[in-house]
Amino acid sequence: MTLAAEPLLTALAAVVGTDRVLTDPADLTPYETDWRGHFKGKALCAVLPGSTAEVAEIVRLCAEAGVAVIPQGGRTGLVGGGVPNDAGTAVVLNLARMNKVRSLDPMAMTIAVDAGITLAAARQHAATAQLNLPILIGSEGSAQIGGVIGTNAGGSNVLRYGMTRNLVMGLEVVLPDGRIWNGMRALTKDNTGYALRHLFIGSEGTLGIVTGAVLQLAPEPQRTTTAFCPVVDISSALSLLDSLRRAHFDALVAFEYISAATVALIAKYRPELASTLSVTTETGDCLLIEFAHMRASEEADAAIETDLGNAFEHGWITDALIASSETQRKAMWAFREAISFAQNDAGYSVKNDVSVPVARIPDLLSEATAAVAAVTPVAQPICYGHLGDGNIHFNFSPATPEISGELRTLEPAIVAALNGVVQSLDGSFSAEHGIGQAKVETLAKFRAGMELELMRAIKTLLDPDNRMNPGKVV
Numbered sequence: 257m258t259l260a261a262e263p264l265l266t267a268l269a270a271v272v273g274t275d276r277v278l279t280d281p282a283d284l285t286p287y288e289t290d291w292r293g294h295f296k297g298k299a300l301c302a303v304l305p306g307s308t309a310e311v312a313e314i315v316r317l318c319a320e321a322g323v324a325v326i327p328q329g330g331r332t333g334l335v336g337g338g339v340p341n342d343a344g345t346a347v348v349l350n351l352a353r354m355n356k357v358r359s360l361d362p363m364a365m366t367i368a369v370d371a372g373i374t375l376a377a378a379r380q381h382a383a384t385a386q387l388n389l390p391i392l393i394g395s396e397g398s399a400q401i402g403g404v405i406g407t408n409a410g411g412s413n414v415l416r417y418g419m420t421r422n423l424v425m426g427l428e429v430v431l432p433d434g435r436i437w438n439g440m441r442a443l444t445k446d447n448t449g450y451a452l453r454h455l456f457i458g459s460e461g462t463l464g465i466v467t468g469a470v471l472q473l474a475p476e477p478q479r480t481t482t483a484f485c486p487v488v489d490i491s492s493a494l495s496l497l498d499s500l501r502r503a504h505f506d507a508l509v510a511f512e513y514i515s516a517a518t519v520a521l522i523a524k525y526r527p528e529l530a531s532t533l534s535v536t537t538e539t540g541d542c543l544l545i546e547f548a549h550m551r552a553s554e555e556a557d558a559a560i561e562t563d564l565g566n567a568f569e570h571g572w573i574t575d576a577l578i579a580s581s582e583t584q585r586k587a588m589w590a591f592r593e594a595i596s597f598a599q600n601d602a603g604y605s606v607k608n609d610v611s612v613p614v615a616r617i618p619d620l621l622s623e624a625t626a627a628v629a630a631v632t633p634v635a636q637p638i639c640y641g642h643l644g645d646g647n648i649h650f651n652f653s654p655a656t657p658e659i660s661g662e663l664r665t666l667e668p669a670i671v672a673a674l675n676g677v678v679q680s681l682d683g684s685f686s687a688e689h690g691i692g693q694a695k696v697e698t699l700a701k702f703r704a705g706m707e708l709e710l711m712r713a714i715k716t717l718l719d720p721d722n723r724m725n726p727g728k729v730v
């Protein structure tokens with residue numbers, strides 16, 4: 257710690273209390289890394305404020321001292337956005353103590369929360385009023401609403417409810433100079449100039465610190481129907497998606513694709529999960545489809561069974577297993593969620609999160625597979641994801657764990673080949689996970705020109721001294 261840092265630490269302690277300014281390495285280290293330990297940095301301290309006023313005062317003091325602030329939530333982000341660089345001079349501002357529900361309006365179906373509340377806690381509170389906060393991500397127990405908004409998180413219900421952005425009605429934000437913008441309005445209709453909240457959603461803590469949010473809720477579904485279907489090929493999968501969306505638009509909440517190679521990987525490394533669904537390494541491409549009904553009656557199931565029967569007649573699917581119990585439904589999702597673990601078992605993996613217009617998914621799969629095969633024969637495509645959103649996790653595993661090192665060395669060339677194809681299909685190299693510190697150069701390459709200039713102009717307008725999460729996004 258430099259001598260110049262001491263007055264700032266003293267001033268911060270005066271705001272939040274000495275024990276909430278963490279400088280001891282044993283206390284500080286967890287705040288200097290992400291959940292997976294992929295990104296590591298060094299901070300001057302981590303500060304744990306308990307109110308919006310405290311956040312504003314901390315940011316003001318840091319601005320006065322010319323010190324960078326790193327907004328941080330549950331540290332589950334996948335691109336290092338909440339991790340400081342290794343200079344050891346920045347202040348990490350973690351909102352975990354700001355975890356209250358401010359209000360719930362059952363008639364408007366809205367909830368107002370502090371930004372440090374976890375997604376799981378906010379969802380649980382909504383459920384007490386038979387309402388659903390329909391953001392479904394695997395990290396909900398740790399991810400905070402501020403982080404979910406900061407990353408504009410997606411997840412497996414986007415098909416029905418949209419990205420986080422679609423559910424944010426109002427925001428409270430501490431700006432880089434310490435002023436508080438109160439935009440906690442809960443209005444469905446509000447055409448009063450620029451929709452400022454949308455600037456902050458997905459800005460990954462580079463424009464300000466979200467301290468509160470009003471979120472749109474939905475009625476809690478009364479009944480869920482879940483089906484697991486081996487599908488003939490990707491074109492058949494899209495035909496089925498199209499027909500189910502037209503017939504069940506309001507109910508279809510998830511349409512997940514798992515490629516044949518991915519199915520085989522799970523069957524190899526997690527055979528106990530595969531056998532519950534009668535899946536083997538030879539099964540081929542599979543779909544996990546879920547419907548959420550607002551009525552408890554079984555009528556909807558009959559219509560879905562008929563539609564899946566028709567899909568079988570059309571030759572799109574070769575089988576359809578409809579969950580007959582919550583246990584079976586969980587087994588289907590456990591199979592889907594085992595992919596990351598199976599990939600870990602298979603050695604080093606190259607992970608990507610890309611999107612293209614839905615109709616271009618077959619082109620993406622064939623063209624990117626060919627482009628990467630031209631780079632190296634050792635990268636085995638492991639493709640799966642939210643097909644209904646055009647979002648594919650286009651990952652690569654080594655053919656055998658022993659050649660992991662080779663795959664790691666080739667990662668930049670593999671990712672460049674994939675991103676080139678994504679760009680040619682008018683897609684996005686980062687569908688859900690954002691830019692953080694991991695993809696800053698990629699953003700500069702693929703959004704170069706006016707788009708990047710506008711982003712940088714907005715950043716400069718709000719944060720002229722580049723103190724709010726510097727080195728991230730732009």
Ligand SMILES: Cc1cc2nc3c(=O)[nH]c(=O)nc-3n(C[C@H](O)[C@H](O)[C@H](O)COP(=O)(O)OP(=O)(O)OC[C@H]3O[C@@H](n4cnc5c(N)ncnc54)[C@H](O)[C@@H]3O)c2cc1C
Pocket residue numbers: 291326327328329330331332333334336337338339351371392393394395398399400401402403404405406407408409410411412460461462464465466467688689692725728
């Ligand atoms: C197992 C697992 C599954 C996941 N599944 C999905 C998925 O399906 N879809 C998906 O989109 N993501 C997914 N993620 C990524 C991650 O969980 C989400 O991006 C999550 O929204 C991040 O929340 P967090 O509180 O952990 O944020 P952090 O990781 O702490 O921060 C993420 C970014 O948000 C900023 N930030 C944090 N808090 C604030 C705030 N209060 N104000 C302003 N900026 C802030 C940070 O500076 C950083 O740039 C997954 C992650 C894991 C580990």
